[in-house]
Amino acid sequence: MKAQAQHYVSTTNSCKLCKPLGACLAFRGIEGSVPFLHGSQGCATYMRRYIISHFREPMDIASSSLGEKSAIYGGGPNLKLGLRNLMIKYRPRLVGVATTCLTETIGDDTPRYVREFKEEFSELIDNCESPELVTVSTPSYCGAHMEGFHAAVNSVIDQLANDYDKTDSLNIFPGFVSPEDTRYLKEVLSDFGLTSTILPDISETLDAPALEHYEKLTSGGTRIEDIRTMGGARASIEWGRSITDSPSPAKTLMDKFGVAMQCVGLPMGLRETDTFFQVLESLSGMATPQKHSLERGRLVDAYIDGHKYVFAKKAVIYGEEDLVIGLTSFLAEIGVKPVLVATGTSGKRLRKSIEEVCSGILDKPPLVKADVDFYGIAADAHKLSPDLLIGNSKGYRLSKELGVPLIRIGFPIHDRFGGHRLLSIGYRGAQNLFDIIVNTIIETKQESSDIGYGYI
Amino acid sequence: MTLKKSSINQTVDKEKFVKEVVSVYPNKVAKKRLKHMVVKSDCESPEIEANVRTIPGIITQRGCCYAGCKGVVIGPIGDMVHIVHGPIGCSYYAWNTRRNMFRSREDGQNYLNYCFSTDMQDSDVIFGGEKKLRQAIQEAYDIFKPKAISVHATCPVGLIGDDIQAVARDMTQKTGTLVIAFNCEGYKGVSQSGGHHIANNKLFEQVVGKDDSKHVEEKFVVNILGEYNIGGDAWEIERVFAKCGIRILSTFSGDGSIDEMRRSHQANLNLVMCHRSINYMAEMMETAFGIPWIKVNFIGVRGMSKSLRKVAKYFDDPELDRKVEEVIAEEESQAEQLISVHRDRLKGKTAMLFVGGSRAHHYQELFGDLGMETTVAGFEFAHRDDYEGRHIIPTLKPDADSRNIEELKVEPDKTRFRPRISPQRMEELTSEQLLGAYEGMIPDMNQGAMIIDDVSHLELEELILSFKPDIVCSGIKDKYIIEKFGVPSKQLHNYDYSGPYAGFRGAVNFAEDVDMMINNPAWKLIHAPWDVEPTLRAETVA
Numbered sequence: 001m002k003a004q005a006q007h008y009v010s011t012t013n014s015c016k017l018c019k020p021l022g023a024c025l026a027f028r029g030i031e032g033s034v035p036f037l038h039g040s041q042g043c044a045t046y047m048r049r050y051i052i053s054h055f056r057e058p059m060d061i062a063s064s065s066l067g068e069k070s071a072i073y074g075g076g077p078n079l080k081l082g083l084r085n086l087m088i089k090y091r092p093r094l095v096g097v098a099t100t101c102l103t104e105t106i107g108d109d110t111p112r113y114v115r116e117f118k119e120e121f122s123e124l125i126d127n128c129e130s131p132e133l134v135t136v137s138t139p140s141y142c143g144a145h146m147e148g149f150h151a152a153v154n155s156v157i158d159q160l161a162n163d164y165d166k167t168d169s170l171n172i173f174p175g176f177v178s179p180e181d182t183r184y185l186k187e188v189l190s191d192f193g194l195t196s197t198i199l200p201d202i203s204e205t206l207d208a209p210a211l212e213h214y215e216k217l218t219s220g221g222t223r224i225e226d227i228r229t230m231g232g233a234r235a236s237i238e239w240g241r242s243i244t245d246s247p248s249p250a251k252t253l254m255d256k257f258g259v260a261m262q263c264v265g266l267p268m269g270l271r272e273t274d275t276f277f278q279v280l281e282s283l284s285g286m287a288t289p290q291k292h293s294l295e296r297g298r299l300v301d302a303y304i305d306g307h308k309y310v311f312a313k314k315a316v317i318y319g320e321e322d323l324v325i326g327l328t329s330f331l332a333e334i335g336v337k338p339v340l341v342a343t344g345t346s347g348k349r350l351r352k353s354i355e356e357v358c359s360g361i362l363d364k365p366p367l368v369k370a371d372v373d374f375y376g377i378a379a380d381a382h383k384l385s386p387d388l389l390i391g392n393s394k395g396y397r398l399s400k401e402l403g404v405p406l407i408r409i410g411f412p413i414h415d416r417f418g419g420h421r422l423l424s425i426g427y428r429g430a431q432n433l434f435d436i437i438v439n440t441i442i443e444t445k446q447e448s449s450d451i452g453y454g455y456i
Numbered sequence: 457m458t459l460k461k462s463s464i465n466q467t468v469d470k471e472k473f474v475k476e477v478v479s480v481y482p483n484k485v486a487k488k489r490l491k492h493m494v495v496k497s498d499c500e501s502p503e504i505e506a507n508v509r510t511i512p513g514i515i516t517q518r519g520c521c522y523a524g525c526k527g528v529v530i531g532p533i534g535d536m537v538h539i540v541h542g543p544i545g546c547s548y549y550a551w552n553t554r555r556n557m558f559r560s561r562e563d564g565q566n567y568l569n570y571c572f573s574t575d576m577q578d579s580d581v582i583f584g585g586e587k588k589l590r591q592a593i594q595e596a597y598d599i600f601k602p603k604a605i606s607v608h609a610t611c612p613v614g615l616i617g618d619d620i621q622a623v624a625r626d627m628t629q630k631t632g633t634l635v636i637a638f639n640c641e642g643y644k645g646v647s648q649s650g651g652h653h654i655a656n657n658k659l660f661e662q663v664v665g666k667d668d669s670k671h672v673e674e675k676f677v678v679n680i681l682g683e684y685n686i687g688g689d690a691w692e693i694e695r696v697f698a699k700c701g702i703r704i705l706s707t708f709s710g711d712g713s714i715d716e717m718r719r720s721h722q723a724n725l726n727l728v729m730c731h732r733s734i735n736y737m738a739e740m741m742e743t744a745f746g747i748p749w750i751k752v753n754f755i756g757v758r759g760m761s762k763s764l765r766k767v768a769k770y771f772d773d774p775e776l777d778r779k780v781e782e783v784i785a786e787e788e789s790q791a792e793q794l795i796s797v798h799r800d801r802l803k804g805k806t807a808m809l810f811v812g813g814s815r816a817h818h819y820q821e822l823f824g825d826l827g828m829e830t831t832v833a834g835f836e837f838a839h840r841d842d843y844e845g846r847h848i849i850p851t852l853k854p855d856a857d858s859r860n861i862e863e864l865k866v867e868p869d870k871t872r873f874r875p876r877i878s879p880q881r882m883e884e885l886t887s888e889q890l891l892g893a894y895e896g897m898i899p900d901m902n903q904g905a906m907i908i909d910d911v912s913h914l915e916l917e918e919l920i921l922s923f924k925p926d927i928v929c930s931g932i933k934d935k936y937i938i939e940k941f942g943v944p945s946k947q948l949h950n951y952d953y954s955g956p957y958a959g960f961r962g963a964v965n966f967a968e969d970v971d972m973m974i975n976n977p978a979w980k981l982i983h984a985p986w987d988v989e990p991t992l993r994a995e996t997v998a
Binding site for chain 2: 046050079
């Protein structure tokens with residue numbers, strides 16, 4: 001993978017996945033929902049197998065299975081037949097219809113087909129307890145998986161939320177975090193005495209218990225009744241510094257229903273978590289519960305105790321934009337020196353966000369690369385000689401080549417167990433990540449030593 | 457070793473089961489699905505519907521044309537650069553997801569761990585992607601100087617009309633490196649099967665028989681077709697063949713090398729492992745070069761031995777016969793010693809297989825070795841001949857989908873055609889069903905077994921509830937659904953990252969893995985002690 005640092009037209013070893021995959025993930029976090037890809041059946045098959053390799057959980061995605069005929073005459077009939085079959089068999093509460101390259105290229109008007117379907121099959125829909133049908137446009141040639149994820153959440157809000165009733169509830173849009181992160185988030189909100197709607201919520205749908213009676217539609221996920229009331233909520237909190245300039249669910253709710261919004265960075269590490277907790281304090285009117293302030297205190301204590309192991313270690317960070325911003329903020333504050341921060345998408349706000357989260361700690365921000373693939377990351381990494389890589393499983397080859405450890409976080413993690421149960425947000429997540437990083441560095445030192453360290 | 461009579465199979469009323477399972481579908485769908493489900497009975501081999509369009513919304517196991525071409529047949533060729541022309545997903549999802557392994561040859565070229573894409577953007581879709589593709593090929597050539605480059609079309613490419621064949625021709629000329637373009641857009645055909653055929657055609661036209669520089673002297677020289685080296689299967693086969701003194705000239709395409717494929721026309725016999733994905737190549741090579749083919753199955757101890765004996769029979773050489781028998785005796789006894797302990801724990805258990813276009817057949821042999829019975833089986837993307845045997849091929853009527861995949865007109869090669877055996881012997885071995893024959897999966901199954909083509913999600917669920925198998929073999933997409941029923945699931949696409957499973961040693965690995973899965977103590981821990989509800993399994997097994 002040795003390479004010159006130059007710009008290539010082709011993409012070698014991509015650092016992003018495709019747009020409809022993100023939409024499927026987001027839809028999966030809604031109660032009783034089935035994602036539905038309008039396109040060739042290979043898209044559904046490939047994305048299912050990919051998502052499953054990370055979560056090790058069932059992931060059903062229906063498809064309109066278009067063939068050549070539909071590619072010429074349009075995919076409407078297949079879409080309608082597919083929706084009908086799916087509804088009869090699965091009785092979903094929501095079907096999330098995402099488009100693909102095929103249907104976008106041929107110009108299928110998917111929202112119109114869905115409207116027609118609702119009229120033509122109104123009786124069937126009634127008999128199936130009127131599931132919601134949400135559409136989202138996700139051509140792969142326009143953005144990557146995170147854009148698809150946000151677009152799907154935004155479509156759900158745009159098409160379902162109303163403000164008929166004002167509620168005391170909060171809306172939380174966490175973005176793509178792990179099921180374990182979501183469970184932690186729920187605990188925090190509950191400790192602050194806040195009622196909230198988290199959209200999406202994959203904590204159970206993509207991390208379900210072992211059963212003997214299989215559930216066709218996995219339990220859990222954001223309740224559709226709750227989504228409907230999101231337009232009447234007190235406020236929305238959106239995680240992710242990257243989405244500030246683009247349409248987002250919180251913004252949609254503000255524009256349509258005047259719901260106040262707060263956008264904070266993905267709460268990774270102490271400082272970004274402090275910001276989030278401050279927002280919770282002001283919204284709840286209560287001080288951070290002792291349980292969490294103790295966790296914060298223990299975290300700082302660990303930062304101090306473990307500093308000698310991690311200080312000045314150089315890290316290459318790659319993955320989704322918000323994830324790498326959060327990781328950079330965290331690594332900077334623990335004393336690790338981020339030397340390259342890379343993401344596969346255009347990353348319009350990446351550089352600015354990295355500067356923001358590094359300011360006051362680092363003399364100068366790290367090298368930031370957007371729209372880059374692993375070939376490009378490798379070219380830079382060879383020159384920067386990092387001590388560790390942090391990102392998803394796709395950095396494994398590079399880590400082997402460089403002879404440095406890879407700390408796996410993000411998506412996909414398919415060469416380690418339990419990637420979806422990784423907690424990385426909040427004080428507790430920072431503690432978890434910190435321990436992993438410290439121990440990885442210690443282990444590397446121990447393994448590479450001729451003498452061996454019994455105590456370290 | 458096998459259970460000849462099925463006891464478990466008799467307990468489910470299959471006719472009733474089929475009626476019930478399709479009753480949830482809309483009428484038209486139910487009628488269609490009925491044709492894909494048959495019960496093996498004493499009467500003649502039943503007819504099954506296969507290789508037709510999947511019903512939308514049904515949640516299928518099937519993939520697309522691109523998956524069959526790039527993912528299955530071409531991707532495993534390790535010393536070639538494979539460029540996917542399209543938006544990023546298609547290339548990403550086929551990046552090391554299949555466990556086709558490759559060992560670099562002396563030249564050290566190995567591109568298997570790379571994922572090359574033109575990563576089409578909206579401007580490419582609007583203004584055309586040919587320019588970008590040309591640049592991508594040039595870059596691949598400049599950086600890697602590979603022996604050959606493949607280009608695979610994804611859905612948008614065909615729709616916007618990029619002429620990838622013209623680009624490939626130009627770039628072949630410009631770089632002096634063979635560039636092969638495959639028009640395997642995802643929407644073509646009914647499953648990955650169309651992609652296999654497209655891949656076979658281009659490989660045959662542009663690769664096979666193009667290199668006569670190294671003359672092959674040996675007599676016992678074979679190619680293995682349709683062996684993808686999942687988990688190192690091909691290497692176990694190679695080990696046994698080497699021991700017998702048989703040289704494998706080229707493998708299509710697991711651990712496949714483009715150079716070896718170019719020389720593959722010099723082999724004296726083709727061995728067809730996955731009939732579905734590669735029978736086209738076997739037929740075309742026979743017509744063009746005079747190489748006969750034999751259907752083999754290297755899965756299972758007895759399967760491996762049977763296949764070796766078929767090869768020995770074809771070569772008709774007393775010394776080879778002796779050697780093959782010696783190897784079989786030695787290997788079988790070693791394998792048996794290791795397998796018997798597992799068989800004691802597995803005997804009488806039942807399996808269901810829903811996978812591929814050959815594996816659901818091949819692995820029945822191995823389950824037989826373990827004393828297990830296959831109660832229900834089906835393919836994902838097979839054609840009727842894979843179920844019922846090649847004799848039905850003349851009766852198959854081409855439909856709109858199959859007509860869209862080109863059938864090459866092949867003539868005997870003017871300089872390279874060479875009959876391998878005398879016409880009399882050819883006739884003799886053909887009439888004995890040794891050459892050019894495949895009887896399909898159904899004749900090998902027990903009376904009362906069920907066969908279900910392109911099984912849907914819903915059907916799989918009902919099958920598990922009614923048949924209560926001890927293990928279900930499928931792929932990653934179904935694995936976790938099956939396991940949520942409390943039933944272990946073995947992935948036969950990627951072997952749960954284990955393997956090899958082929959050959960004698962592979963059978964031992966498989967026995968260990970299946971034993972481990974079925975007898976995993978965790979299955980009994982699902983219920984908490986305070987959970988007083990009797991379980992479904994406890995009720996029905998008792």
